[in-house]
Amino acid sequence: MPKVSISEAARRLDTTEEVIREWIRLGLLDVEPPPAKPRRTRELNLAFQPTSATPEPKVDLEQLYEVADRVGWFLLSMEAWDADESEA
Numbered sequence: 001m002p003k004v005s006i007s008e009a010a011r012r013l014d015t016t017e018e019v020i021r022e023w024i025r026l027g028l029l030d031v032e033p034p035p036a037k038p039r040r041t042r043e044l045n046l047a048f049q050p051t052s053a054t055p056e057p058k059v060d061l062e063q064l065y066e067v068a069d070r071v072g073w074f075l076l077s078m079e080a081w082d083a084d085e086s087e088a
Contacts (some may be wrong), residue, residue, distance in 0.1 A: 001062035003032055009064050020059065028067045032058040 006024075010017045023029045034055035 001060055003058035004061050004064070005056035005058055007056060009059050009061075012061075013064070013068050020064075023067055023071070024057075024059070028071070029059050029063055032060075034058075 004012070006017050006020045009020045013019075020029070024031050034057055
């Protein structure tokens, strides 16, 4: 499956980047670090054109959907339990 940036992952799930970063922090998602920036040398400095955006870490799209499915069902179950407890 392709890898997508954290911002793209959040967009695909219609959530925030903080949610995706939390899943990474919790170990639910593996993260692929961004590529290392090339080292600048004197020769490269002459032709150096800075990029506007730094590369983001990437997550596997298939793993992202699996985690979203598991977490989504878990949250729905918690809501059901909470509803049952309030009716009792």
